[in-house]
Amino acid sequence: MHPKPVAPALQSVTAAVRRIAGSRAGSPRVLDALTAGGCLALMALDLPGLAAADNSLNGPTAALVLAAGAATLLVRRGLPWLSFAVALLFIGWLHELTLVQFALYSVGRYRGRRAGILATAGYIAFCLALFHVPGWPLDHARTLSSFLGLVVPIGVLASAVGIAAYRQDLVRELDARRAESAVLQAVQHERTSVARDVHDFVGRELTLLTVRSEVLSLRARETAYAKDFEELADTARRAHLVLNEIIVQRGEPAATPGxxxxxxxxxxxxxxxxxxxxxxxxxxxxxxxxxxxxxxxxxxxxxxxxxxxxxxxxxxxxxxxxxxxxxxxxxxxxxxxxxxxxxxxxxxxxxxxxxxxxxxxxxxxxxxxxxxxxxxxxxxxxx
CATH class of the missing domain: 3.30.565.10 (Histidine kinase-like ATPase, C-terminal domain)
Known part of the structure; x- marks a missing residue:
């Protein structure tokens, strides 16, 4: 087995990925590609001795296999369980623990607490079963110590970091939704305020027009223009009624000052x-x-x-x-x-x-x- 204290390295790689991504860190594809590259770089540290230790792969073949495993992180947002399954395969076949940390983080990050706990329990049970397989690995005393001191902690840590990030994502999304709701409410309130001002200002002018038309109609009773002034007053009254129907006010405050x-x-x-x-x-x-x-x-x-x-x-x-x-x-x-x-x-x-x-x-x-x-x-x- 190739146990490396890569849980801290996982955090270092994640931080480095964010720094490298810079202003494009918000792009999921870029971040996933950099994450897969970081995982491959960590696994490549084992490449020189991987074939000799496992007696199953030569150097170029091992490089291709590791690259294929790291490539599953490209779809970690939609298919985090794929990376997890491949990571378990790497543990049983190549005794490689790096990919499983990224996989456990991805499951916790993109599927939540229950999935993260389930994946961690499955990972620990799988490793414990392997340690009891005859001939895998040879030194049971040493590997049991490694299991208790390294395998379990790095799995729990990777999953816990992913679950914490998942919760932070939920909090950020909730804050964004609240901010968006506050902006929409403010815009709606301002539209209502504008409508109220239109009602007050235009309604006042229509009232003056109605009164003035009625006065002119009375003054022109004996002329041919009396009927025209009456129609003008009726038109102004109807316009005012329509304005009241469109913009209904129920005890709202006075119009905005000027x-x-x-x-x-x-x-x-x-x-x-x-x-x-x-x-x-x-x-x-x-x-x-x-x-x-x-x-x-x-x-x-x-x-x-x-x-x-x-x-x-x-x-x-x-x-x-x-x-x-x-x-x-x-x-x-x-x-x-x-x-x-x-x-x-x-x-x-x-x-x-x-x-x-x-x-x-x-x-x-x-x-x-x-x-x-x-x-x-x-x-x-x-x-």
Whole structure:
């Protein structure tokens, strides 16, 4: 038998594989290929004496057999039991323990705790049965000591590492699903907020149109235009009813404030520990209510982020409406040292802001450097 303390080597090879893979470590095929290559490299350490020790293979044939066994790791995600079966064959035929460690890790990693425990128990039972076969190997006392001190521990360790990685994968997937759900909820909430603002702003204009049409209809009762004004008032009322049916409100809060609410927002942020330098183009106050609401939401979310991640840093808010575009720029410095305890954040604020801006045909980008965080949003400004 060729017992080598390769359980630590397995961890070293795995770490080396991840370093070599670099930015492509997320590619399953690349990682599997590097894993198979690492396993083959470890097994190749036995290649010079393998044929002599087992009296069954010559050098080139042994190399091909080992390469074929390592190649089963290429399909370890979908067929981890294949590598496990070949690894048991290698133990009985070549007395080679390297592949079984990779196989046990793969079973635990991609099939979970129960499969990992089952594979480990099968591996230990198989080795124990082999040790009681007459003539395999010759020195039973030495091999029993090796069995208890090496064979069992490396199998349990490899399987345990795989099961732990499996659990980490589950936790990461759960965190990703939660983050995705939080972003979707934030986007949906922002869409509801936009719809509510549309209802409030457009509904108010339709109400004014209805009232004005009715007034004109009364004034023109004795003229030929009276009927036209009445039809216009009826059309405005029907449009308002349709708007109410499409966007149903049940006790929701008032519409999002516009540009007039920015000074109060900046004052509130200053009291919370994040002073604000506010520079608002007067032309912003002449924009449509929906665009002013978008300005308010972007600035509000940026100030919230600054309070969470850069408390005490001054926030620069600049809003300009020159030309065909409205531009919102909010930036703040970042503290040199991260806070001792991370703030509670779902990470959905940027998605919420972006949804509001996209609903009006604009764009939003968030840029982070070592010392500064900046959000730039642009909206079309129709004349």
């Amino acid at each position: 540009a007039h609410g920015l000074p109060a927002l900046a004052e509130q942020s200053g009291r919370a520990g994040s002073p604000v330098r506010l520079d608002v183009d007067p032309a912003v106050h002449a924009l449509s209510p929906l665009r002013q609401a978008a300005v308010y939401r972007v600035v509000q979310e940026c100030l919230t982020n600054a309070a969470k991640h850069a408390r005490g840093e001054t926030v620069d808010v600049r809003i300009s409406a020159d030309g065909p575009q409205l531009r919102i720029t909010v930036g703040n410095g970042l503290p040199p040292h991260a806070p001792g305890r991370a703030p509670v954040s779902a990470g959905s604020g940027t998605a919420s802001m972006a949804e509001r801006v996209r609903s009006l045909g604009g764009t939003l980008t968030a840029t982070r450097t070592d010392r500064r965080y900046e959000v730039v949003a642009t909206l079309p400004c129709p004349g």
